[in-house]
Amino acid sequence: MNRERTALVTGGASGLGAAAAQRLRADGLAVTTVDLDGADRSCDVTDHDAFTALADEVGPIDVLVNSAGIVGPNMPLLDTTNEQWRSVLEVNVLGTVNAMRAFVPRMRERGWGRVVNIASMAGKDGNPDLAAYSASKAAVIALTKSAGKELATSGVLVNVITPAVIATRFNDSTAPEVLAHITSLIPMKRVGRPEEVAELIAFLSSDRVSFSTGAVYDISGGRATY
Structure with a gap:
């Protein structure tokens, strides 16, 4: 491709999204960040119609990074409510689906595209007191596998990253004892840095x-070996 490649990063105002946007710009991509506020474009990823309109405004992109997400309730499963579950699933799962449905069709038409979904080690292991978050990230892993197979001959590659604990503002709302537990599971005995994840993205x-x-x-950091 001779033209400048373009990318869109959801959750791009902070954390992994902001780090990904910075790293992709260093590679020469023209990046549009999307978030509720503080990004290039303001949009709620759970609003399908708004996200479809955004796709029409932004136009075709080459790279989609789905980093928008929330932690949700820090409590035992039996204490959670349906509304808490809906909130987490709408942002973490449907938000990813909305972005893919809005932008991937034009990638497929042009025969080249990259989608990077951000899940979590919680989606593989299941973290105690984070049932909704863990379940939502397991769903992101599964939908990535499905989409990857569906688009395998289209030139559009869809992959997912499963970070352990990363030093971002995202974990500010995580209960200290929960954060300590999941950090203790990392053999390297430290949390990851956003720029380390951005390299993989x-x-x-x-x-x-x-x-x-x-x-x-x-x-x-060695937590997952499977």
């Missing part, structure tokens, strides 16, 4: 990945 957003789709990439 940059790889998965490029031509450097060509025979991997529907795959799950751990970045966990």
Whole structure:
């Protein structure tokens, strides 16, 4: 491709989204960040109609990074409510689905695209007192595998990253005892840095990945070995 590649990053105002946007710009991509506030574009990823309109305004993109997400309730499963579950699933799962349905069709038409979904190690292991979050991230992993198979011959590659604990504002709302527990599971005995995750996102957003789709990439300091 001779033209400048373009990318859109949801949840791009802070944390992993902001780090991904910075790293992709360093690779020469024209990046649009999307968030509720503090980003290039303001949009609620749970609002399908608004996100479809945003796609029409932004136009075709080459790379989609789905980083928008919330932690949800920090409490035992039996104490959670249906509304808490709906809130987490709408942002973390339907938000990812809305973005893919809005932007991937034009990637497929042009025969090239990269989608990087951000899940979590919680989606593989299941973290105590984070049942809704863990379930939502497991769903993101599964939908990535499905989409990767559906688009496998289209030139659009869809992969998912499963970070362990990363030092971002995202974890400010996580109960200290929960954060301590999941950090203790990391063999490297430290949390990850946003820029470390951004390097993996940059790889998965490029031509450097060509025979991997529907795959799950751990970045966990050794926590996951499967």
